[in-house]
Structure formats: C-alpha cells, structure tokens
Amino acid sequence: MNRWQDVLAEVVQERRPALVGYAYLFTADRSRAEDLVHDALVRTAGRPRTLTDVHTAEGYVRQAIRTLYLDSARRQTSWRAKLHLLADADDAPSPERAVTAGLDVRAALADLSPRERACVVLRHVDDLTVADVAAELNLSTGAVKRYLFDGTAKLRTALGPDAVDEAPAATTSLTISPIGRTAR
C-alpha cells in the first residue's frame, strides 16, 4: 500500500473505537456515532495528502466528525426534525451504559441541542477556548458563549451543580493597565 494507506489502516485499526467514543458525545446515539465516524474516515481518505501520519490523520478525522455532525444538523429541515434524528431521548438504556455517580450523563447530553452539544464537547472535552470553538464551528464568539451558557445550564439542571461547576473563582475588579513598550 501507499504510505497514506498505511496511515489510514492504522487509524482505522487502532483509533476507530476512540473516534466512535468521541463521535458519541455529539450524536448521543451509538449507531449514528459509528456512521459518523465512517463518513469522516471516507472524507479524510478522499484527500490522501492529509494522511501524513497517524496523529495528524486522526486530527483530520476528528475535525471531519465535528463538521459532518453539524452539517447533518443544518441539513435537517427543522429543529423538531433534528431532535429525533440526532438525539434519541427515548433510547432504552443498554446494559453496558456506565452511569457515573448515579447521574445519567447520556440523557442529559441528549437533551442538548446539536450546537449546544458541539460547543460543550469542544470546550470541555477538546479543551478549546471560546474563540477556538467559534472558529471551529464558524460561529461568533457571542453565539458560542450563548450555546455554552445554555448547554451548561441544562446539564446543571439535569446532573446537579456539583457535576458541572468548578469551584467558584474569586471575583476581581477590572482595571485597564497597558503593559509593554507603550505603557499608558
């Protein structure tokens, strides 16, 4: 095989389960997560020049997962149509579902809108800044903050504040203090 095919094979063989786990956070549905990963792999394999090494290729696949997920959301005709397609809230819990500290994270995640879920995952799993999330999703930073605020509020309601919130930070007063070569 060509070099890029070796890389693709390694991504599929070694990293696909982790990619499905990642995709699940967006879809809140296992079968749709697997479909999403498959489509993302096809997308990535269609551009061999992106497959230079496993790490980079996996990064492209993850990016494709995010964009494909959002495309799917956008291409539905209405919000109501999206809900049942993207987040099957009535899905019966499977035996292997791990419920952390008695909290149904899956159901809580499924209750978020697609964009809220994307923002929450990118912010809290991928550890992107708000600006990076905005760039990734082609949203304004204000919109991202709105989705994060609303999404986190829903999770807080469903899971309780201890599961969501960090220890409160001390409030500080704001003063402007230019530094550097041209101090005010």
Add this chain to the structure above:
Amino acid sequence: MSPLSDLLTDLARSETHVAAVTHDGPAELRAVLTEARSAGRRRLAVTFTASAAAVALAVTASALLPEPSTPVPAGPDGTSSAAPTPSPIPAATAPGLTRGQVAPHPHEPSIAWTTSSVDLVPGSDPANPPRIPWMGDSPHIGRVAFGAGDTTALVLGDGIGPAHVVGVDAASGVRRWSRDLVEERDQTGTHVCGGVDSAGRLVCVGSTPGAGAVLQVVDLADGRVTREVATGFAVYSLVVAGDVAVLRGFDGAGVEQVSGISTGTGEQLWAEVGNAPVTHTSTVSVEVDGGYALIGNDGDPRALDVRTGEEVTDALGLRLGRILDVWVARPGTGVRLVQDDAGTVVVHDAQGGAPLWELTAGTPVAIVPGTVLRVNGSAVFAHDERTGAIRWSVADSNGGSLVEVVAFDGQRVVLGHQDTDRRYTMLSAVDTSTGQTTWTLPVDALDVVLAGDRILLEHDGGRLTALMP
C-alpha cells in the same frame, strides 16, 4: 479538568470500549477505501435560470466589479523582512465593510438608543424576550445583525416561535419593518440573510411557490424584496462579497451546487456542480477572504474567485484548511494565519504565501493593517505582521477577566472585557499604532454585536442598546 470534562471523558471512554468489542477493522478499511475512491468532483457550465421576478441584465462579471485594488503595504512600524511577492490573484473585489469594522470611535461612545426586543417583535412574550444573536434553527450559519445607511437590521428569536429579521431606524431604534424567517426550506418566505452588498441591499435566501429556492435582495429601508432569483437548488450557505452573493447547497438529488449571483442585476455569474449525490459527507460553509470564497471548512476547502468561480486554491500557495478564521481588516492584502501540522500558527504573506514568523502562545483573533492581534487570557498582544515583534500589549491588571477583540474602527481596536461569568463589564479602545488606551466605557451586557458600522449591546430581559461614536 472540570467535573463536566471528567464526566464527558468517562462517557466517551465507555463508548470506546463498546466500539472496540464490535470493531471489524479490515472490513471497515475496505469500505472506507471503496467509498473514498468513488468521490470526485467536476465543474460544469450551467445555464442561467431565473424566476419570473428576476431581472437579468446582460452584464459581464468584469463590468460588475471594480478592478483589483493595489495591495496595501504593511503598517508603518513593520520591518518588512520578506517583501510581498506580486500575486497573479486579484485582491478584494468590492471591499465595503469588512468583518468587524465599525465607524471611527475616537472618543467614548454614547448611547444612540435603548429599546426592548419585545417592542421590536410584536406579540412576543416579555417573560421570554427575543434575543440576539440567534439564527433560529436555520440550516445556515449566518449573520445576526446588519447595517447600511440609516437602517439597522437584527435577527431576533425567542427559541420557540419563528425568528424574525427586524429593520430599525439606526438613529432612533424605532421599528420600521420585520420579516419572519421561516424554518422549512419549502415554506414560502425568507430563510436567512447573509449580508449587505456594496449598495446597501440586504441579501437573503428564501422560497417562493413558483420558483422554489430563491436569492432575495431586500431594500434595507423598508424590508421589501426588490429582486428574487431562482437558485435551482436548496441553499445551505450564503455569503456576500461586494455585489456577488456566493451560495452553496444541494439539489434534489443531493448533488452539491455552488454559484455566484450578482445582487445588482440578478445575473448568475458562474456555477459549479458536483458530479455525484452527496450523502452526509459534505460541509456547507462558505466564507469570504478578500476576493475569494472559501468553500467548505473540513480541513481541505477550496478557494474560488467570487467574480468568476475559477478555483484559485493552488495559486494561493497555502493549505486553505489550515487558514485560521480571524477578523481581517483588509483581506488578502497583508498576512494570513495558517496552522501547520504540529498545530503551530504560522504567519504567511497573503500575496505570495511565504512564511514570515510563528505565533507561539495565545489565540490570534484579528489582523488589522500591519498588525496581528493575539489574545492570551486577559491580555491582548499586538505583533508586527511582518516580523512578529510585539508592539504593545494591554492586560487586565488583576488577571481575572477575559478580553476579546470585538471591533476595529480603522485606527483603534475595541476590546470587550468580561468578568468570570463572561458578562461584558467594559469596552475599551486601543490605538493600534501606539497601544494607548484611548477610552473606556463600563457596560453590563450579555453580548456585543456589530450591525453595519455600529456597536450594539444585548442586556438581560431583551434590552438592546445601540452605541454611537
């Protein structure tokens, strides 16, 4: 990690274990390779189609748009170690207002008007007031505020009913007109608005009973649709560059379609058609960087000249999928920010593509003439765009707030300062050539939105405030 991060990571790990049990790697690899090989694209000339309402004039693309402008050199403090190479690619076609650009604000802005979104959207529920930015459940990622002349248009929605685009008097905030934004693509009406063209017309997409999906040109002053042009396909993305609307979507068979339509004449200037149905494997974003429409954001987009539709990806000399989406005061004329394979942000010459220097920390947020602005937590750093040297920086002395670049007025950047709850507590303006803070304005806002050349604040309870220089 936060508790929420831990919960989500545990959930992903749990699903990873399940997926590993049922994983058939060789079969998946064969399927992926088979499908990847069938992917392809071709360009076709298409016949111009227009609705009965469309006014098509026999005007060529070159006659519609001004000649390419001369590239703007780096700022006066920039030491150009690598002079820009003349490029065969034209610069921005019709600049107009670039993203993030507002009117000059030499002094602390004052309040032009304050209103309630409840008053702007008749029948709305005061207990759940309409908010911005909000695109309803539109399939588009569009803009939420527009402005030209003496009218400001805002998209408002309460998240339950339909969203609306509302035209208000820019001086008084009095409502002039409104249009509902319909959710369903086959529903008659306006779906989403993508921008204002160089003549100050609001450009939207919608549907009509006879023509199906249409590009709509709206008189910003009164909300009337003055021109409708049938697109021939369902539009998922819309951007406006000068007098050209760039649309992307899919026809009834799921085949990707991209076209450029003159908002001034309704003429279809160019079109590109995919050669096979797309099933869940195509991004729909379109962005405009100078004279180029960047199609797709999945890591490997293409660049099309908005005037002709010609692909200029290779001529740009950059991997477009790695170009960071930041505000650019004069697109295509200075530098571009490109993320390399290692994740490092490399600053490239926008004309020739040559790498100039690397950003090693923080998040780049904007490019203003001669300067790359970077945010790192509560501080903003200004780098010389050619050398990377730090010209100045502004920081919150307590280190407890976030700082965001919200606008550029041609000389100053307007910064939004946020508290730990990410509410805006202050706006300030910093002169980009000196780094001096020229004014500060305490505020209490949920969001800062730009509408044309104006700055708007959104507060609790649907209250909106427009600032004026």
